[in-house]
Amino acid sequence: MTTPIIQPEEGYPIAAIATPVGIGALAVVRISGKGVFDIAQKVFRKKNNPAFRFAQSKGFRAHFGTVHDSEGLIDEVVALVFRAPHSFTKEDMVEFSCHGGPVVVKHILKVLLDGGCRLAEPGEFTRRAFLNGRIDLLQAEAIGEMIHARTESAFRTAVTQMQGSLSLRLDTMRRALLRSCAMLELELDFSEEEVEFQSRTQLQQELREMQEELARLVDSYQHGRILKEGVATVIAGKPNAGKSTLLNALLGEERSIVSHQPGTTRDYIEECFIHDKTLFRLTDTAGLREGGEEIEHEGIRRSYRKISEADLILYLLDISLDEFLDEVPPIREFLECYSNACLIVVANKIDLTRESAERLQQLLAATGCDVCAIAAARGEGLERLRQLMSIMAEGLHKQQEASVLVTSLRHYEALRNASDALANAQELISRHAETELIAFELRSALDYVGEITGKVVSEEIVNLIFERFCIGK
Ligand SMILES: Nc1nc2c(ncn2[C@@H]2O[C@H](COP(=O)(O)OP(=O)(O)OP(=O)(O)O)[C@@H](O)[C@H]2O)c(=O)[nH]1
Numbered sequence: 001m002t003t004p005i006i007q008p009e010e011g012y013p014i015a016a017i018a019t020p021v022g023i024g025a026l027a028v029v030r031i032s033g034k035g036v037f038d039i040a041q042k043v044f045r046k047k048n049n050p051a052f053r054f055a056q057s058k059g060f061r062a063h064f065g066t067v068h069d070s071e072g073l074i075d076e077v078v079a080l081v082f083r084a085p086h087s088f089t090k091e092d093m094v095e096f097s098c099h100g101g102p103v104v105v106k107h108i109l110k111v112l113l114d115g116g117c118r119l120a121e122p123g124e125f126t127r128r129a130f131l132n133g134r135i136d137l138l139q140a141e142a143i144g145e146m147i148h149a150r151t152e153s154a155f156r157t158a159v160t161q162m163q164g165s166l167s168l169r170l171d172t173m174r175r176a177l178l179r180s181c182a183m184l185e186l187e188l189d190f191s192e193e194e195v196e197f198q199s200r201t202q203l204q205q206e207l208r209e210m211q212e213e214l215a216r217l218v219d220s221y222q223h224g225r226i227l228k229e230g231v232a233t234v235i236a237g238k239p240n241a242g243k244s245t246l247l248n249a250l251l252g253e254e255r256s257i258v259s260h261q262p263g264t265t266r267d268y269i270e271e272c273f274i275h276d277k278t279l280f281r282l283t284d285t286a287g288l289r290e291g292g293e294e295i296e297h298e299g300i301r302r303s304y305r306k307i308s309e310a311d312l313i314l315y316l317l318d319i320s321l322d323e324f325l326d327e328v329p330p331i332r333e334f335l336e337c338y339s340n341a342c343l344i345v346v347a348n349k350i351d352l353t354r355e356s357a358e359r360l361q362q363l364l365a366a367t368g369c370d371v372c373a374i375a376a377a378r379g380e381g382l383e384r385l386r387q388l389m390s391i392m393a394e395g396l397h398k399q400q401e402a403s404v405l406v407t408s409l410r411h412y413e414a415l416r417n418a419s420d421a422l423a424n425a426q427e428l429i430s431r432h433a434e435t436e437l438i439a440f441e442l443r444s445a446l447d448y449v450g451e452i453t454g455k456v457v458s459e460e461i462v463n464l465i466f467e468r469f470c471i472g473k
Pocket residue numbers: 238239240241242243244245246257258259260261262263264265266285286287288348349350351352374375376377378
């Protein structure tokens with residue numbers, strides 16, 4: 001199990017530009033850590049008040065003045081003071097709002113670095129907020145997700161997580177587990193006297209309730225993942241069916257190479273688009289066929305991997321070919337093998353046949369699937385396809401109506417492990433197993449739950465989480 005816990009850093013003063021690179025009305029450069037008031041003092045002069053001292057300023061105060069380097073004035077700024085522990089990092093902080101030109105901002109950053117700060121690493125401000133106990137790991141991750149949210153619903157979910165609703169549930173669970181663990185361990189201290197401080201019936205009941213709660217959270221992951229990452233939608237089918245043409249048409253740009261040669265797409269291509277407030281992560285894959293050479297083989301292997309991970313499969317076929325019914329067995333196979341995903345059969349190239357209605361009917365009867373007819377190259381039928389995709393996505397969403405959603409694979413895995421440990425504990429209790437074994441399972445459930453909020457977590461995981469942030473956050 002992971003060992004606790006990373007010690008809070010010493011609070012070496014760090015500096016970073018907190019706003020995006022480029023030209024804007026304003027930009028913010030922030031510093032945090034020990035001695036930042038002295039560093040700010042070296043470079044800042046308050047308007048009409050030469051006696052002003054950051055060290056004596058109250059928190060949450062804005063001071064208007066100028067920033068200088070050895071050669072003179074750099075910019076007029078507003079310096080905002082936060083006094084520990086009432087700041088984002090719980091350390092002393094100053095934020096300089098300056099004019100938003102890239103050169104100005106870099107100059108201000110440079111004087112602060114020359115003054116004694118070091119450049120902050122990606123996510124280091126948020127990391128300090130976590131290490132200093134201002135937020136837990138879940139909330140820190142939610143901040144990252146909120147910044148990267150591409151749809152309104154992903155944003156809302158991240159905000160809920162940031163406010164700590166999932167943290168609260170997990171903490172309650174953790175406390176209950178801790179209590180039971182303590183009782184069992186107390187029994188161990190008196191093992192010769194065969195006392196039972198923790199009623200086994202009551203413990204069984206409590207563990208069952210916790211496991212149900214964990215199961216609900218685990219189940220919410222599919223929905224949460226779709227909100228965050230989009231509906232994983234894979235366009236599959238034989239070579240030349242028009243998969244790349246369809247990807248381009250749905251995106252409205254020439255993203256994937258189209259050619260009349262079968263086997264054009266080798267590696268898969270992934271792009272996102274939003275329709276009707278739903279984010280779709282669309283993947284164009286290599287056409288599925290026997291034979292071909294080595295690179296194409298690898299492409300096809302990757303296609304199957306993507307198909308196996310899909311929420312929604314668009315199975316594309318060329319309806320203008322006389323042998324279009326040859327596609328029925330592979331479609332049936334898809335339905336069987338990838339039953340976790342939704343499937344839409346998309347009949348392409350209707351512009352090339354006069355019998356499209358008749359053929360579609362045959363296809364519908366033979367597969368029993370939702371069939372959509374299009375001419376991807378001309379953009380015909382795409383609106384109906386998009387509608388059908390949205391309806392399918394709504395079905396995926398509605399499968400889960402939990403108020404708290406799990407959106408991260410890391411949390412999902414820890415919750416599943418915790419749930420497994422609770423199942424083991426219950427099994428042991430019903431077999432009247434030794435207290436030691438039951439306590440061991442409860443401890444590991446406790447550790448898994450603690451991993452999520454960061455109560456018990458390895459430095460490696462913390463590093464992985466904060467690496468994905470941008471500098472200045
Ligand atoms: N007439 C007609 N031709 C189309 C249509 N859609 C695609 N095509 C043509 O079909 C050929 C194959 O299209 P692609 O999009 O490259 O097919 P693909 O499924 O990606 O093929 P691979 O990458 O080889 O698996 C190209 O010549 C396209 O112009 C359509 O709706 N009507």
